[in-house]
Amino acid sequence: MLQLKPITVVLAVMAALGAGTAMAIPLAYISNQLDDSVSIIDTEKRTVVDTVKITGKPAGVAVAPAGDKVYVSTPEAHGFSVLDTQSRMVLDKVTVSEGSLGIAVAPDGQRIYVADWYNNTVSVVSAKTLKVTKVITVGESPSGLMVSPDNRWLYVANRGSDSVSKVSTETLAIKKTTPVGKHPFGIVITQSGDRLYTANVESDDVTVLDTATMKPIATIKVGSLPYAVALALNDSRLLVTNQTDNTVSVIDTETLKPMAVIEVGEKPEGISTHPDDRHVYVANWFDSTVSVLDAKTLRVVDTLKTGEGTRAFGQFFSK
Numbered sequence: 266m267l268q269l270k271p272i273t274v275v276l277a278v279m280a281a282l283g284a285g286t287a288m289a290i291p292l293a294y295i296s297n298q299l300d301d302s303v304s305i306i307d308t309e310k311r312t313v314v315d316t317v318k319i320t321g322k323p324a325g326v327a328v329a330p331a332g333d334k335v336y337v338s339t340p341e342a343h344g345f346s347v348l349d350t351q352s353r354m355v356l357d358k359v360t361v362s363e364g365s366l367g368i369a370v371a372p373d374g375q376r377i378y379v380a381d382w383y384n385n386t387v388s389v390v391s392a393k394t395l396k397v398t399k400v401i402t403v404g405e406s407p408s409g410l411m412v413s414p415d416n417r418w419l420y421v422a423n424r425g426s427d428s429v430s431k432v433s434t435e436t437l438a439i440k441k442t443t444p445v446g447k448h449p450f451g452i453v454i455t456q457s458g459d460r461l462y463t464a465n466v467e468s469d470d471v472t473v474l475d476t477a478t479m480k481p482i483a484t485i486k487v488g489s490l491p492y493a494v495a496l497a498l499n500d501s502r503l504l505v506t507n508q509t510d511n512t513v514s515v516i517d518t519e520t521l522k523p524m525a526v527i528e529v530g531e532k533p534e535g536i537s538t539h540p541d542d543r544h545v546y547v548a549n550w551f552d553s554t555v556s557v558l559d560a561k562t563l564r565v566v567d568t569l570k571t572g573e574g575t576r577a578f579g580q581f582f583s584k
Contacts, residue, residue: 340364340365342360385402420452535548
């Protein structure tokens with residue numbers, strides 16, 4: 266009988282694990298609001314590999330940390346749908362409130378947060394039971410949501426109030442609300458949780474906040490009608506979609522100065538960074554496409570056709 270030496274066994278196990286890891290290709294889940302669908306993109310092949318029908322005008326997207334589920338807000342269905350990533354089928358349709366738009370999932374996967382555009386609230390939903398456990402009153406027309414990496418804080422962009430609220434995830438009470446630019450919409454937080462960036466639609470700028478104090482650090486001018494924001498290259502670059510300019514502004518986060526403007530498709534909206542931390546995907550509403558940007562070379566490296574009314578507002582990558 267053949268006996269393997271310990272080193273041989275270790276190498277065999279490592280090889281097996283490596284093979285399993287190689288199969289876990291990140292996927293992008295892109296909501297197509299006018300098509301009532303979600304396009305699933307294989308990011309290795311850069312190809313749409315499936316399209317799932319989701320009724321209710323899907324808009325916001327949040328992928329569970331485990332990668333097994335995708336939560337898609339459905340404003341006209343007054344809630345969100347739960348998409349199973351293995352079967353690529355809708356498991357549940359959850360009714361939350363009439364103006365559901367922004368959506369986020371906690372880093373531990375236990376809670377889903379849904380912003381209600383009309384009622385000025387954020388609903389807290391148990392990921393296990395899919396029941397609303399708490400409703401938090403925030404500012405007017407809440408849109409973008411982000412949970413801090415340590416799961417202690419929920420940040421809410423209040424578009425109608427021109428402010429951002431910091432909410433304790435323990436008490437579910439607002440700790441502080443800070444004025445920012447005019448009509449903040451998309452927001453993003455650094456990996457360390459120390460800074461928050463807001464895209465201010467009507468003032469054509471980005472506000473940089475210190476999350477500990479909730480005090481503004483800087484205001485940076487970008488293009489026309491900035492919609493959403495993403496970070497790349499170890500948080501060294503901030504990318505901002507400018508809707509009516511059909512561009513993405515790139516900002517050096519150390520100097521807080523603009524460094525480039527990249528032309529993309531028509532009316533770019535949702536933006537999110539691939540797990541490789543280098544490639545950034547941009548949803549172009551009027552073109553019904555996704556632009557793939559290289560944050561290092563500052564070029565568009567691919568354009569993918571999706572469904573009509575591509576929006577993809579939120580964090581839409583599996584890992």
